[in-house]
Amino acid sequence: MNPDLQQLQPYPFEKLRALFAGANTPDIAHIALSIGEPKHASPTFVMEALARELPRLANYPTTKGLPELRQSIARWATRRFNLQALDPEQEVLPVNGTREALFAFAQTVIDRSRDALVISPNPFYQIYEGAAYLAGAEPLFLNCYAENGFLPDFSEITEEQWQRCQLLYLCTPGNPTGATLSLEQLQNLIRLADENDFIIASDECYSEIYPDEAKPPLGLLQAAAAMGRHNYARCVVFHSLSKRSNLPGLRSGFVAGDARVLEAFLQYRTYHGCAMPIQHQLASIAAWDDENHVIENRRLYREKFSAVTDILAPVLPASIPNGAFYLWPQTPIDDQDFARRLYEQQHVTVLPGSFLSREVNGRNPGSQRVRMALVAEPDECIEAAHRICRFIETL
Numbered sequence: 330m331n332p333d334l335q336q337l338q339p340y341p342f343e344k345l346r347a348l349f350a351g352a353n354t355p356d357i358a359h360i361a362l363s364i365g366e367p368k369h370a371s372p373t374f375v376m377e378a379l380a381r382e383l384p385r386l387a388n389y390p391t392t393k394g395l396p397e398l399r400q401s402i403a404r405w406a407t408r409r410f411n412l413q414a415l416d417p418e419q420e421v422l423p424v425n426g427t428r429e430a431l432f433a434f435a436q437t438v439i440d441r442s443r444d445a446l447v448i449s450p451n452p453f454y455q456i457y458e459g460a461a462y463l464a465g466a467e468p469l470f471l472n473c474y475a476e477n478g479f480l481p482d483f484s485e486i487t488e489e490q491w492q493r494c495q496l497l498y499l500c501t502p503g504n505p506t507g508a509t510l511s512l513e514q515l516q517n518l519i520r521l522a523d524e525n526d527f528i529i530a531s532d533e534c535y536s537e538i539y540p541d542e543a544k545p546p547l548g549l550l551q552a553a554a555a556m557g558r559h560n561y562a563r564c565v566v567f568h569s570l571s572k573r574s575n576l577p578g579l580r581s582g583f584v585a586g587d588a589r590v591l592e593a594f595l596q597y598r599t600y601h602g603c604a605m606p607i608q609h610q611l612a613s614i615a616a617w618d619d620e621n622h623v624i625e626n627r628r629l630y631r632e633k634f635s636a637v638t639d640i641l642a643p644v645l646p647a648s649i650p651n652g653a654f655y656l657w658p659q660t661p662i663d664d665q666d667f668a669r670r671l672y673e674q675q676h677v678t679v680l681p682g683s684f685l686s687r688e689v690n691g692r693n694p695g696s697q698r699v700r701m702a703l704v705a706e707p708d709e710c711i712e713a714a715h716r717i718c719r720f721i722e723t724l
């Protein structure tokens with residue numbers, strides 16, 4: 330067996346199952362705020378496109394994807410991030426959701442013959458860590474605390490660490506914190522990437538879930554373009570229809586940016602064998618070409634964030650994040666204890682923060698925090714908030 334597999338931690342949901350083992354729950358409906366799976370309806374017109382294109386099952390898809398999908402994506406990203414242009418031939422690749430792409434990307438860009446470091450935020454989307462280990466690299470986690478606006482403190486990284494860095498994962502808006510990086514921060518990181526010769530992989534799969542229609546989160550390519558770097562050197566972004574369009578089962582996303590890097594990624598993917606089925610590509614075009622359903626999606630999240638944070642305010646203050654669909658409140662007791670007792674008393678599942686982060690320098694930035702995904706219907710989220718209040722009153 331590949332010995333690097335032993336470095337992988339159990340996935341957070343496995344840890345959650347172990348935490349809840351043997352728990353007795355009250356006879357009330359279960360409400361899960363633990364999983365980041367959107368529950369709003371998938372757009373009908375996308376499902377219709379998928380059904381219409383089912384005969385394409387008869388064809389093998391290509392790894393590079395249909396030109397018309399790459400064109401639709403390039404149009405979308407150019408519009409959304411104020412780019413001068415994005416070349417659909419060389420600067421865009423479809424992927425089967427960002428999860429597999431974030432993982433496979435490290436396998437493509439890491440040179441394991443040089444003592445490689447992969448830097449990422451902490452807490453973090455667990456794939457970054459597994460991707461680093463299986464690429465033969467060492468992960469370095471940057472703690473994200475409330476005092477830093479839940480953003481990594483890049484000034485903690487030493488000169489020697491920057492020099493060893495081959496890949497920097499960013500997550501903006503962040504899971505689970507919802508924090509977003511500013512233009513200045515993104516541009517500083519691009520300068521550091523030049524100085525130290527590393528690649529930035531910006532996971533922007535939550536970029537379309539944000540509270541203020543007038544303030545969409547910035548993206549890495551946008552930051553590069555605003556510096557006049559229209560070739561996006563060292564910058565690659567990861568986007569998905571899963572959260573934007575409530576299509577987690579379509580497994581559809583894209584990577585875009587530096588053509589030199591994407592050329593190598595395409596080569597890797599050709600051997601990896603992860604082409605997107607043609608009917609999924611055609612359905613994806615319908616989704617990327619429409620914004621109305623995305624605006625409606627944001628309206629629903631806004632409604633839920635407002636109602637839930639109002640209810641929780643007296644007992645569990647949680648601020649509305651800049652992006653994504655999570656609350657990340659501080660808990661009055663240990664986060665694992667909180668999650669287990671809440672489950673036992675109120676049949677509500679939240680994810681302990683420490684399951685999403687690692688202890689670094691003696692501190693775990695996820696301890697005494699929980700992640701609540703406001704993905705369910707408004708009534709269910711509101712009911713969960715009331716139950717959490719009742720639970721906290723018993724502590």
Ligand SMILES: Cc1ncc(COP(=O)(O)O)c(C=O)c1O
Nearest residue numbers: 365426427428454504534569571
């Ligand atoms: C931060 C982050 N990145 C990537 C993903 C993967 O999403 P998908 O593979 O559906 O695009 C998720 C899913 O929850 C996520 O939270």
